[in-house]
Amino acid sequence: MRKVIMGNHALSYGAMLARSQVISAYPITPQTQVVELLSEMCADGTLDAQFIKVESEHSAMASCIGASVAGARAFTATSAQGLALMHEMLHWAAGGRHPIVMGNINRAMAPGWSIWTDQNDSLSQRDTGWMQFYCSSNQEVVDTVIQAFKVAETLMIPAMVILDAFALSHTYEVVDVPDQALVDRYLPPFKPSIKLTPADPRAFGGLTGAEHYMELRYKLQKDMEKAPALIEETGREFGKVFGRELGLVDPYLCGDAEFVFVTSGTAGFTARVAVDELRAAGVKAGNLRIKVFRPFPFDRVREVLGKVKKAAVVDRNCSYGAGGIFYQEVKSAVYGRPGMPPLIGYVAGLGGRDITTAQFKEVAADAMAKAKAEEEIVWIGVKK
Amino acid sequence: MSPEAKKEKKFALTLPAEELMACGHLACQGCGATLAMRYMLKALGQKTVLCIPACCWAVIDGPYPYSSLDVPIYHCAFETAASTATGVKAGLEATGDTETTVVAWAGDGGTFDIGIQALSGAAERNDDIIYVCYDNEAYMNTGIQRSSATPYGAWTTTTPVKHFKNRPKKDIVAILAAHRIPYIATASVSHPEDFVKKMKKAKDIRGTRFFHVYAPCPTGWKSRPEDTIKLARMAVQNGYFPLYEIEDGEKTTVNLKLKERKPVEDFLRLQGRFRHLKPAEVAAVQAEVDARWERLMRSCAG
Missing domain, CATH: 3.40.50.970 (Thiamin diphosphate (ThDP)-binding fold, Pyr/PP domains)
Structure with a gap:
């Protein structure tokens, strides 16, 4: 019903x-x-x-x-x-x-x-x-x-x-x-x-x-x-x-993507809108929404990331002293594997602050401008 | 009936023969808590499940994969004896078992201190469990640290003789009575017939039932193992730990009426934990016991 x-x-x-x-x-x-x-x-x-x-x-x-x-x-x-x-x-x-x-x-x-x-x-x-x-x-x-x-x-x-x-x-x-x-x-x-x-x-x-x-x-x-x-x-x-399949991850337009967001929760659906807008602007973007965090879906994450040139992990959380927690996990999934893209970690939306499609596009621009992975966490929408 | 037969009848053991506790447990010599468990199980029988938090009994039962009891046990977290028992009761009811008695069995630390919130919650909801606190008056399992059940004057490893406990024991029975639960009883390992009788009575009552059981601890009290029953009996007879029950939070009945109470000093002197007490401090203990006794008598009269 x-x-x-x-x-x-x-x-x-x-x-x-x-x-x-x-x-x-x-x-x-x-x-x-x-x-x-x-x-x-x-x-x-x-x-x-x-x-x-x-x-x-x-x-x-x-x-x-x-x-x-x-x-x-x-x-x-x-x-x-x-x-x-x-x-x-x-x-x-x-x-x-x-x-x-x-x-x-x-x-x-x-x-x-x-x-x-x-x-x-x-x-x-x-x-x-x-x-x-x-x-x-x-x-x-x-x-x-x-x-x-x-x-x-x-x-x-x-x-x-x-x-x-x-x-x-x-x-x-x-x-x-x-x-x-x-x-x-x-x-x-x-x-x-x-x-x-x-x-x-x-x-x-x-x-x-x-x-x-x-x-x-x-x-x-x-x-x-x-x-x-x-x-x-x-x-x-x-x-x-x-009539509705449930999986470990929910890849959106990742098949031919060169750049993907890695997301979770409701921000994972906001990211889809950003992907659509980026694609309309000619960027081959995708979104890998992680549905199950424990057990961590190592294989599914590698399958998607192994085919892209760069990935931005957007975390609505922070492990103080280390950075976004999904970011840490995704890094551990790709560690030591050939053919994996550089990863860049972003922290956004803490304490209920909105994560907007504009911010996802800001993340995409920042990530794509970077030549390689960086240790430093990028904070999105924070008043410094 | 001849006088001999009358005497025989008076001293005949009325305890059920059924044994649900085996030898091979890990208690210290002279452990009161061990006797308390044995007597309780005699009263409740095999259709009983126990929830035991961190306390001496978490160890006494025996390490995995052994158990010295013939009833099922859930070893639960320190502060969760009452809340785990509540869940077990609900789970049994939900799966069609309405007969089994669910017992939360905790020490004084797990009852007076860290478990009091969960206990108060269960009592306020009148959850259908029997909660038994076996009271050895300190954290004995961790090595004799004071709890809020430790009496005035006692030495423990955290109340050294130069700084002995200077506050009275928390009145846990009064706290439970304030919840107006259907049944509360005190009991002592020195009076097993009284304990078993009240436990059998409690078994047939629905709702939260609370037992405060006096369980001497030779290791922590620095008393002789062979004095465990003697000390427990002295505590009952001098009014230090009176035997009584409270129904519906109101009707108080003293189970063992005392014509005259013996001085508390003899009882204190058998325990190394009170050795340092000066006459004035012994008098303070006596005054506290007297005041408590008077309150109990008043509540019976009222």
């Missing part, structure tokens, strides 16, 4: 269609509508789930972990400070192999207080062992929640579905809300092989000495290495059932 809904409600519909069994959440701007709608769905019986109104995000993730280990499909959503408060439990969820799916609305970290978008909140959780899916449209949000549960439960690795504050969370778009019967066909019920039950008493997560710990983490990495192929496979399957 086609509906005009906000990005936050796209998360709610995704969690509902996935038949989440336990939802545990704490309010934070700009996430609130996600759980408000889910709360109503639980109250009116649209969704048969336990809704726990916890007293903090830390408890939200702890109770999702408890629900997941008891064998239930668990969902939560948060943003920025809330995500940071969960940090300890994010390690716990991934290390304990609990396939929770969480919506995160990208919001800049305080201080100063900001409720507007950038990606430093979710990228600060890079090394927790969660998969990270960055969305650019409300359609992609609802679809990705459903796919994320399938991938997460297959690998027993939790997944974050991420969207920009306001630019997507509060923006209304036409969304084809998937049919429940089709979702049920695509996403079977969660049936973990072991769970917390008196019928099969086990101790989960006890004291683990040096003779065992490393193997647990090795298995996490090995299963994470299976994720790219699984995301593509389940993405193609999604396409067969719902």
Whole structure:
């Protein structure tokens, strides 16, 4: 059914269609509508789930972990400070192999207080062992929640579905809300092989000495290495059932491009408009939008970049002392590989500042004028 | 009934024979917390799951891949005993298991200090869990550091004798009572029948149930392992740790009425952690115990 809904409600519909069994959440701007709608769905019986109104995000993730280990499909959503408060439990969820799916609305970290978008909140959780899916449209949000549960439960690795504050969370778009019967066909019920039950008493997560710990983490990495192929496979399957394929990356006019932007989130769609305008002006431009950040789609990124003369990575985040975080990752993907183009890193749009098509064209002009890669980060739209 | 038979009946053990705790655990000699677990499981039976945060019991159970308990355990983060238990209960309910008792089992640090937010949240929502705090009055697992459950006068590694703890123990039971949860009880390893009876009663109540269990720690108290039960009993009998229950945050019942309370000094002198206390300081402890006892009596009367 086609509906005009906000990005936050796209998360709610995704969690509902996935038949989440336990939802545990704490309010934070700009996430609130996600759980408000889910709360109503639980109250009116649209969704048969336990809704726990916890007293903090830390408890939200702890109770999702408890629900997941008891064998239930668990969902939560948060943003920025809330995500940071969960940090300890994010390690716990991934290390304990609990396939929770969480919506995160990208919001800049305080201080100063900001409720507007950038990606430093979710990228600060890079090394927790969660998969990270960055969305650019409300359609992609609802679809990705459903796919994320399938991938997460297959690998027993939790997944974050991420969207920009306001630019997507509060923006209304036409969304084809998937049919429940089709979702049920695509996403079977969660049936973990072991769970917390008196019928099969086990101790989960006890004291683990040096003779065992490393193997647990090795298995996490090995299963994470299976994720790219699984995301593509389940993405193609999604396409067969719902008519929309989901992948690791979203290349736009990259086939014959000489210059590409590497982008993510809603800026990834703004970049497409800039590409169209550059092409109209005779520049063979393209846009490589990275949809999945963890696992990092090394192969897909190399495939595109190996065919272009130069690439500009535009980050809506900054790792202070190193630069844009996607930039670091893309550099590591091409390192030591012959035939890879020079990369130039740009930081733009922090704390909700707009990233405009004009700025993308400014990036393109700057990058194309440079003969080789530069270490120095170029700041776009900053008042110096 | 003959006087002998009456005496026999009075001293007959009423504890369930079922053992859900095996030998091979890693507790210190004379550990009160270990007895507390054994008695609780006797009361609750096998249809129980435990959420255990960082505390002595995170280790006592045994390292991966072993467990000394015959019930499932989720080892959770330090401050999440209550919130994890809440999630487990919701997860079990959502998957059709409405019978299993979910227990959050935490030490005093995980309850009085770092876990109090999650505990307060669960209690306010009246989540259907039993929360047990086994109280050995300091961070014993990390090597005897003071917690807000450490009593006035006690030595710990962070309250050295020249700077012993000069604030009273936090009244966790009063805090929980203020949440008006259906059931709160104190218990002691010296009185297992009383503990098991109240735990069985709690099992059949729905909502948040809280147990404050006195669990002596010879390692941290600098007491003799063979004095664990003696110390626990003295604490009950001198009013230092009275046995009582509170229903719906209002109705207080003292389970063991004391005609006369023995002086607290004998109890303090058996523990190296109080060795440095001067007579005036011992008198201060006695005064605090007396005041607490009077408050308890008033709340029973009211």
